[in-house]
Amino acid sequence: MTDPTETSERSFESNPTVCPFCGVGCGVEYAGWGSATGVEGPVNGRGEICPKGAAAFDVVDHEDRLTEPLVRHDGRFVTAPWEEALDRVADGVGRVVDEHGPDAVQFFASSNCTNEENYVLQKLARILGTNNVDNCARLCHASTVAAMSDRLGAGAMTNTLDDLREADCLFVNGANPAEQHPVAFRSYILPAVRDGATLVHVDPRANDTTEAADVHLPLRPGTDIEVANAIAAVLVEEDLVDEAFLAERTTGFDRLREHLADVDVAANAEAAGVDPETVREAARAYGEADRAAVITGMGTSQHRCGTDNVHALLNLALLTGNVGRPGTGVNPLRGQNNVQGASDVGGLPGVLPGYESVADADARERVAAEWGVEPPAEPGLTEVEATHRFGDEVRAAVVFGENPAVTEPNASAVASAFDELDFCVVIDLFETRTAAHADVVLPGSAWAEKAGTVTNTDRRVMRMRPNADLPGNARRDFEILSALGRRLTDRPEGFEYEGPEAAFDEVTRVAPIYGGMSYEGIGDGYQRWPFSADDGAGTDVLHAEEFLTGERTAPLAVVDPVPPADALDAGELTLTTGRVLQQFNSGALSRRSDRLMAMRGEDALQIHPDDAADRGIGDGDPVTVSNERGSVEVTAEVTPAVREGVTFCTFHYAEPLANALTGDALDPEAGIPEFKHSAVAVEPAAGGDAADAD
Known part of the structure; x- marks a missing residue:
């Protein structure tokens, strides 16, 4: 039989690329008959994929794909030529900027899309004159990044997936990698467990990860700090701390020890709804291990005290000296395939590419030398702050590859807020709930239709390669964003790229952590940040000799519990x-x-x-x-x-x-x-x- 996709108007070919789903970064390619197959890649060395990856082509040839630009006319969408649609965007956004200033525009970057695309979008925003650019990392791991950047100097995984296999204890807090990151679980976590590592699972729900665990702490949601503080108290009480590491690599131990002396392990366990002896068992498993690694997910981060939750986990790693060595560290698992990269290249309101603060004059000057325009010095709005101000301070939105009317909290209110905007443009594959509120919808490209790079959960920069051409009159996201940059800014020459590789080369000049990387160097493999052009290698394990803050020591922190915002009424x-x-x-x-x-x-x-x-x-x-x-x-x-x-x-x-x-x-x-x-x-x-x- 003939593969029907091969006889349609579109053409497909097999090229090794990166799965568009979770942050593990498995290699996939087109397998015919509208399906994907795993290929040997930097992460999935045996070529395996999970059910998510197997379904990756579902979106590519989907019957509901947008294939023509849509513009709103008399309250409904009609198709329009590309030039008309792009002119509408330039007029709509330009009118808002003229009347209310550039900070009246919010840009939504996309963790589903490439480094090069997100770089161009944030560059567009900043040359226009605003730092109002954010991506869905705000909804996933912003608190993880905040805590780890503050204490350690970087908000990414401290270690690699590979060296997790060397751990003697895996402390999985608020994550379910067996279902959310299946290849990482099967290829890196389970082998460590089979070699004798103890798996501690802290999660209110028993799930597939729990089945492999030796210790399960089914805490009440919102009590992560109570559990972490109780474990820290046991570590100190039972002399399971690393005194040499504490003396050489930390500050503030005396203050934290005094605080933990007042922690009642049994009372904290009761508050969390877990057995106090199980808490002690978890503490001993972690504290007695030669190498213990924390693995954390959105169950830890997605709280109004998410930053404090991560601070409490960092205390555990620092108290026991489980930082700077293989099989240790604090390791957030990213939810989408380029959450890490979208943030790396500047898709955040408070930092420039490479995580340098927008308030850093030297960093702004270096960026200005490349762009010809200095970016603003004041941090912009997060995407949640912006949607709360739609129709007031924020009057226009450029939404690239995200669906905030569904993904943001209190989503019905967010959807209504979109109707308060003077203008909204959405770049996407489908008429999403967010697109329903747009004035212009531009049909973009799916993961299999684009080239570029993405950065996975353990900081590997890998190349995407096309496996399909575009449907109908859709365009590649990179081309759409570059065209908007030429229309919306007074620096059109800054968006005249020959292709994604030229934009990546620019990233390497602007973002120090990517300095020295290249498409040729990445090849079919990867390059990991922070990268050194001097020796052509990336750093696998962070914080070995000094922390990325530039300091030899990191502070320990006193963390107090914070009650959830929603108090439970009777019967709730x-x-x-x-x-x-x-x-x-x-x-x-x-x-x-x-x-x-x-x-x-x-x-x-x-x-x-x-x-x-x-x-x-x-x-x-x-x-x-x-x-x-x-x-x-x-x-x-x-x-x-x-x-x-x-x-x-x-x-x-x-x-x-x-x-x-x-x-x-x-x-x-x-x-x-x-x-x-x-x-x-x-x-x-x-x-x-x-x-x-x-």
Whole structure:
């Protein structure tokens, strides 16, 4: 039989590239018949992929792809030629800048897209005169970056996936890598466990990662600090700290020790809803290990105290000397394939490419030497701050490859806020919920239709290569952004790139951590930042001799618990959210897979049997989940996997939209929303068949 995709108007070919889903960065390529196959790559050396990667081509030839520019006319979208659509964007954004200034425009960068594309977008914003540029790292790991940058000098993984196999203890806090990063789990974490490493899992829900764990601490959402402080207290009490490391590489131990002396391990355990002896068991496993690695995820970071949560985990690593050696460190697992890179190249409001502060005059001067324009010195708005100000200080939005009307907290309010803008342009593959509020929608390119680079969760910069041409009249994102740069700024020559490689070369001159890298050097492999042009190598394990702050020592921190923003009223349950194996974020990357998931019931609300019985809810019953922010209907999955008093569902589905329920209280340091703790009422849906309560 003939592969139907080979006989369509589009052409496909097999070229090694990088999976568009999680931050692991597996190698994939086109396998025919509209499917992807794994290829040997820097991360997946055996060529394996997970179900997410296998579905990666679902989006590429999808029947709902946008193929022509859309402009709003008399309240509805009509197709338009590219020149007309681009002129509309230039007129709409330009009018807002003329009337309200450049800070009235918010730019949404995309962690689904390449380093080169995000670099061009943030350059456009800054040459226009604003630092209002942000990406969805704000919703995922902004608190991790804030804490680790403050204490250690860099917010990325301190170690590599490879050297996790050398760990004697893996302390997985608020992450479920077995389902969210399957290849990393199977190739790096499980081998360490099979070689004798102890796996400690701190998570309110038992899941596939828990099955491999030796110790499980099913804490109440929002009590990470209580658990980490209790573990730290045990480390000090039982003399499991590294005195030599503390003396040579840290400051503030006496103050922290005094603070921990007042921590009641049993009381903290009770507050977290976990067994105090299990807390001590976890502390001993971590403290007695020669090499212990913390692995952390969004269960840690997505709280209004997410930065403090990470500070508490950093204390554990520093107290025990588990920094600067293979098999140790603090290692955040990134959610999307270029969350790391989009931030690296400047897709954040407070830093320039390479994480140098916008307030740093020397850094601005170096950037100005390349761009011919000095970027603004005042930090811009985060994307959540910006949506809260739509229609007021912010009057226009440029949304590139993101869907904030679905992915931001209190999503219904965010969707309404988009209607308050004077102008909005969206660059995407589909008519998303955000695109529904746009004045212009530009059809961009899917992952398999573009070249460039992405940076994975352990700082490897890898090359993307096209596996398909474009559908209809869609254009490559890099070309669209460059065209906008030429129209919107008074430096059109700064956006005359021959292609993505030219933009990457510019990144290496502007971002010191990428200095010396090249497409040729990356080849079919990778180059890791921080990169040294002198020896042509990247740094695998950070902070070995000194921290990236430039200091020999890092401070220990006193961290006090912070209560969640949503207090529980009588009868309410805590809603926490996350991904499962077959699902990925807003679903815009793999819609067919999302429909299959809905058929399998994987978008169900997990609820403990006792909580279900109290409410007359049976397994498979339709239920209504509600609070003052909204209401959704979903199917109940009654299971002891989730602890009593807590419910769990996947996030970012358009239906049911769990983010209609999540709160927009923000971490004061990182501006990250509290996705992981929402107070909700759960009851049988009207018209549903309620179970008989005992």
